[in-house]
Amino acid sequence: MRFNPCADLCTKDGTHCQGCGRSHEEIAGTKQLVASFIGFIQQQGYENSDEFIDMVSKKVRKKLAQAADKPQTH
Template sequence: MKFTPCADLCTKDGTHCQGCGRSHQEIADTKKLIASIVEFIKVQGYDNSDEFINMVSKKVRKKLVKTS
């Protein structure tokens, strides 16, 4: 499956968004994941959130390569 980012044409009817084609469950789970990361940054009080986000991105890519 290929990820399709939001196209700002969101729909709520049916099982999938007509704008991006992702399931409403996938969209909800992604929002929860992002909210969790934002909350973690706030709790830690990071002033350099961009550096943390970039580190997380690199770590995720590295782990995906290892499991492929």
Template sequence: MQFSPCKGGDFCTQDGTHCQGCGRSHEEIAETRMLMQRVAKYAVDMDYENIEEFTPFVGEKAGKIARKLQDDQAGGGIGIGMPIK
């Protein structure tokens, strides 16, 4: 499945099971929104002055972890993080 970010404004719809603007389920949108709120609240609770550095760091690290999890689920790799082709 390909992630599709919300376009916002008039593109977003609340009826049915999926947004007509981005195609994601309303459940996925709500869960993503909650995740973003948790990350933002953490940054505020930690009183980070450089939030603009923290959020890309979290995104990059989460992406690397997610790719590793995908590789592990697919059975790739030989134990040292290199997929077998």
């Protein structure tokens, strides 16, 4: 599946947004993640939130690459 960013044409009817094509469930999950990050940044009182966000982005990319390299076991 390919991520489609918001196109600022949001709709709430049906199962998917007509603007970006993402499911409303996916959009809600993304909003929860963003709210969690904001809450953590505010709780820590970071004055350099951009640096924290950049660090998290780098770590997520690194861990995704590592996960892709590992064989899946079920």
